Amino acid sequence: MKVHLLTIGDEILIGQIIDTNSAWMGQQLNLQGAEVVEISSLSDDRDSILNGLRHAEKNADVILITGGLGPTKDDITKKVIAEHFDTGMVFHEPTWERITKMFAKWGRPTTDAHRAQCFMPQNAEILTNRMGTAPGMWFQENGKVYVSMPGVPYEMKYLMENEVLPKLKTVFPGAAIGHRTLLTVGEGESRIAQRIEKFEAALPENVKIAYLPGLGAVRLRLTGRGGTQEDLELLLDAKKKELCDLLPDLLFGEERETLEGKIGEILKEKGLTLTLAESCTGGYIAHKITTVPGSSAYFLGSFVSYSNEMKMRQLGVKAETLQADGAVSEAVVREMSEGARKIIGADMALSISGIMGPGGGSEEKPVGTVWMSVAGPAGTVAEKITIGKDRLKNIEYASVRALNLLRRALLNL
Amino acid sequence: MKVHLLTIGDEILIGQIIDTNSAWMGQQLNLQGAEVVEISSLSDDRDSILNGLRHAEKNADVILITGGLGPTKDDITKKVIAEHFDTGMVFHEPTWERITKMFAKWGRPTTDAHRAQCFMPQNAEILTNRMGTAPGMWFQENGKVYVSMPGVPYEMKYLMENEVLPKLKTVFPGAAIGHRTLLTVGEGESRIAQRIEKFEAALPENVKIAYLPGLGAVRLRLTGRGGTQEDLELLLDAKKKELCDLLPDLLFGEERETLEGKIGEILKEKGLTLTLAESCTGGYIAHKITTVPGSSAYFLGSFVSYSNEMKMRQLGVKAETLQADGAVSEAVVREMSEGARKIIGADMALSISGIMGPGGGSEEKPVGTVWMSVAGPAGTVAEKITIGKDRLKNIEYASVRALNLLRRALLNL
Numbered sequence: 132m133k134v135h136l137l138t139i140g141d142e143i144l145i146g147q148i149i150d151t152n153s154a155w156m157g158q159q160l161n162l163q164g165a166e167v168v169e170i171s172s173l174s175d176d177r178d179s180i181l182n183g184l185r186h187a188e189k190n191a192d193v194i195l196i197t198g199g200l201g202p203t204k205d206d207i208t209k210k211v212i213a214e215h216f217d218t219g220m221v222f223h224e225p226t227w228e229r230i231t232k233m234f235a236k237w238g239r240p241t242t243d244a245h246r247a248q249c250f251m252p253q254n255a256e257i258l259t260n261r262m263g264t265a266p267g268m269w270f271q272e273n274g275k276v277y278v279s280m281p282g283v284p285y286e287m288k289y290l291m292e293n294e295v296l297p298k299l300k301t302v303f304p305g306a307a308i309g310h311r312t313l314l315t316v317g318e319g320e321s322r323i324a325q326r327i328e329k330f331e332a333a334l335p336e337n338v339k340i341a342y343l344p345g346l347g348a349v350r351l352r353l354t355g356r357g358g359t360q361e362d363l364e365l366l367l368d369a370k371k372k373e374l375c376d377l378l379p380d381l382l383f384g385e386e387r388e389t390l391e392g393k394i395g396e397i398l399k400e401k402g403l404t405l406t407l408a409e410s411c412t413g414g415y416i417a418h419k420i421t422t423v424p425g426s427s428a429y430f431l432g433s434f435v436s437y438s439n440e441m442k443m444r445q446l447g448v449k450a451e452t453l454q455a456d457g458a459v460s461e462a463v464v465r466e467m468s469e470g471a472r473k474i475i476g477a478d479m480a481l482s483i484s485g486i487m488g489p490g491g492g493s494e495e496k497p498v499g500t501v502w503m504s505v506a507g508p509a510g511t512v513a514e515k516i517t518i519g520k521d522r523l524k525n526i527e528y529a530s531v532r533a534l535n536l537l538r539r540a541l542l543n544l
Numbered sequence: 545m546k547v548h549l550l551t552i553g554d555e556i557l558i559g560q561i562i563d564t565n566s567a568w569m570g571q572q573l574n575l576q577g578a579e580v581v582e583i584s585s586l587s588d589d590r591d592s593i594l595n596g597l598r599h600a601e602k603n604a605d606v607i608l609i610t611g612g613l614g615p616t617k618d619d620i621t622k623k624v625i626a627e628h629f630d631t632g633m634v635f636h637e638p639t640w641e642r643i644t645k646m647f648a649k650w651g652r653p654t655t656d657a658h659r660a661q662c663f664m665p666q667n668a669e670i671l672t673n674r675m676g677t678a679p680g681m682w683f684q685e686n687g688k689v690y691v692s693m694p695g696v697p698y699e700m701k702y703l704m705e706n707e708v709l710p711k712l713k714t715v716f717p718g719a720a721i722g723h724r725t726l727l728t729v730g731e732g733e734s735r736i737a738q739r740i741e742k743f744e745a746a747l748p749e750n751v752k753i754a755y756l757p758g759l760g761a762v763r764l765r766l767t768g769r770g771g772t773q774e775d776l777e778l779l780l781d782a783k784k785k786e787l788c789d790l791l792p793d794l795l796f797g798e799e800r801e802t803l804e805g806k807i808g809e810i811l812k813e814k815g816l817t818l819t820l821a822e823s824c825t826g827g828y829i830a831h832k833i834t835t836v837p838g839s840s841a842y843f844l845g846s847f848v849s850y851s852n853e854m855k856m857r858q859l860g861v862k863a864e865t866l867q868a869d870g871a872v873s874e875a876v877v878r879e880m881s882e883g884a885r886k887i888i889g890a891d892m893a894l895s896i897s898g899i900m901g902p903g904g905g906s907e908e909k910p911v912g913t914v915w916m917s918v919a920g921p922a923g924t925v926a927e928k929i930t931i932g933k934d935r936l937k938n939i940e941y942a943s944v945r946a947l948n949l950l951r952r953a954l955l956n957l
Contacts, residue, residue: 145570146566148567150567150583153556154556154559154563155559157556158560159559166557168586168592169585169596170584171585172583172584174581174582179581179582182602310558320614322652322655324655325655341554341555343555343561352555352560354554413834413839414822414829414833414834415827415834416827418831420826420827421826421848421850421939422935422936424901426850427851431851431854432850432854433847433850434847435830435845435848437834437839437844437846438844440889441845445887517651519675521675522837526835
């Protein structure tokens with residue numbers, strides 16, 4: 132089953148809202164084994180919508196349309212769909228009854244605009260929307276299915292889950308599909324590709340791998356299609372295991388896990404607490420750690436020791452070390468992590484100090500020079516990385532690398 | 545100028561990532577007076593891309609393509625573009641030099657995949673990408689412009705701002721257009737609309753106002769069109785001044801300024817230093833402050849005092865106060881800001897403590913209860929806000945409100 136998602140509304144084209152509906156629909160359809168062949172966003176404009184429908188029906192069996200069903204005059208989807216099918220509009224009494232009941236319950240009057248919402252193309256099968264006024268519409272013409280839904284996310288989701296997905300499954304039973312996503316940190320896309328070259332070349336025809344790169348992290352996604360669902364899941368599990376065995380040092384999680392969430396799990400599992408001493412990342416690592424709900428169970432708090440004064444007075448970094456080696460040095464990050472660990476009484480302490488730019492670099496220590504250290508019950512480790520020139524990117528990337536240093540130290544305990 | 549945005553990559557179609565690039569591009573193009581007529585997302589697949597290009601060039605003058613340029617083999621955009629233009633691929637020596645230099649600096653080896661990235665369609669004009677390995681490509685064929693860019697957001701943004709938008713302006717000059725954006729914090733959209741109702745009703749035909757709400761802040765954008773550019777700029781300046789005079793208490797900046805940048809300016813101007821004591825925002829305010837280049841001139845560092853232990857030992861909050869009033873209280877945030885100010889020896893200290901959810905709420909203090917305080921040379925102030933239920937949004941919103949409390953305290957000095 133090939134699906135085209137059509138989103139209607141100027142607010143998406145001018146970038147006023149981000150189209151999150153299509154991503155959600157793509158996920159749900161994909162899980163059902165449907166293939167989304169294209170997503171398109173069009174203007175609230177007759178010609179655009181007609182062209183869009185004609186383009187969509189060329190390559191897809193199913194066309195799911197969202198948006199343009201509200202009670203205001205710029206919402207014209209319904210009329211254009213009727214025109215596309217060369218049919219007229221009829222008043223749908225049950226919808227009008229439902230809307231008047233809803234408004235009576237809220238103690239609010241209906242308007243002419245609500246009555247206008249009850250006119251539907253003659254060939255539409257009405258899908259009841261229990262979340263709002265505009266119903267969904269299902270059309271089956273020339274072996275293809277067309278569905279029109281409101282663009283309001285929770286109304287669309289209600290209709291998809293309760294009406295559209297179940298009906299599609301009966302019309303197009305479809306082949307098996309499955310995915311496995313592995314999360315890596317520490318190497319770029321090309322180095323990973325090199326390391327798994329043979330694995331990739333030996334993948335069976337029906338399994339594909341995709342690289343999804345981010346700052347400091349790369350997600351690897353295996354997708355398999357065809358055969359029975361059971362055989363496919365076994366094949367994907369086997370291939371996932373092979374891949375895991377090839378990249379044990381880089382893998383930190385699966386599917387929707389995050390590095391900071393994973394670190395939280397390890398800390399809870401081992402019953403350990405954490406503190407931080409951040410210089411160049413300026414609190415961003417603490418922010419990442421505390422986005423995890425329940426992080427107060429292991430995160431005691433931390434220092435953003437931006438100035439040398441604070442490094443000395445709050446963390447006990449020695450003036451001589453700062454003098455001799457400078458704030459961005461192995462000796463200083465070691466004193467920072469060890470100092471924070473002792474002062475806070477945490478089991479683990481992560482420290483970081485670097486030059487994020489655009490200013491502050493020197494010939495010896497250019498912008499992008501970063502030292503990080505982890506102090507724990509097994510001792511202290513330190514690592515240097517060299518990164519780019521963009522301040523925000525540097526903060527994000529250095530934070531990911533520092534969290535990975537912490538993760539590796541935790542796994543070694 | 546009509547523009548079609550084409551996004552390439554299965555990860556969007558299966559909903560693994562949300563297409564935020566198109567929204568950003570839509571905004572930028574709209575500001576230049578361009579009309580985005582369609583946004584479409586396609587699979588990493590030869591036929592889909594060829595069909596997509598043919599469909600796009602029917603209705604648009606400019607086709608901006610993102611994605612599918614990475615060094616791994618699932619990225620085929622470039623080859624399909626060459627096929628579309630019926631041309632071959634040539635090796636682009638300057639790109640190879642740039643990539644080898646980048647990797648030499650990082651002390652990492654290049655791979656065959658990086659060399660493959662240097663082959664470009666023969667008719668491409670190369671746009672240098674200073675943020676990554678894959679360059680942008682500019683094509684001008686049959687009166688239309690085609691641009692291919694990497695899908696990584698910061699690489700795409702770099703190329704759009706530095707190469708694509710300026711070049712498009714020379715190819716399609718278009719009618720006069722101008723914008724003025726004013727930044728407000730402290731009131732919602734409807735209250736602002738009420739306050740500027742008369743101003744809005746009296747705006748000339750060719751000037752429109754848009755409300756762009758964000759978390760805790762609302763941007764007001766005036767857009768003027770037509771006439772000479774000079775007259776238009778004068779008109780917009782006059783209208784901007786009128787608007788400024790109507791909302792002096794809410795306005796904190798213009799255009800791309802940020803609240804944290806503005807606070808940095810005021811601190812520098814007044815020769816003051818800053819520290820923070822964050823509990824519930826977990827380092828996010830420190831992160832915001834330190835995203836500003838040069839912030840080390842006034843930001844001395846800060847505490848993420850997540851645990852009560854840390855509030856007492858590092859900041860000197862009294863055990864009795866925590867016992868009597870709880871960690872989320874006016875008394876505690878006052879002791880936090882005053883303690884941090886004294887211990888760090890900063891002129892200003894901002895503190896915050898609240899319940900971000902999903903857990904941790906009680907009947908008396910539900911999720912979303914937040915206290916904040918600013919201590920400075922003129923004394924200490926405190927404020928309570930009540931916010932929502934979503935953890936990440938709460939962190940963002942509470943940080944904006946706390947920064948605004950600091951900004952107001954600074955302006956009163």
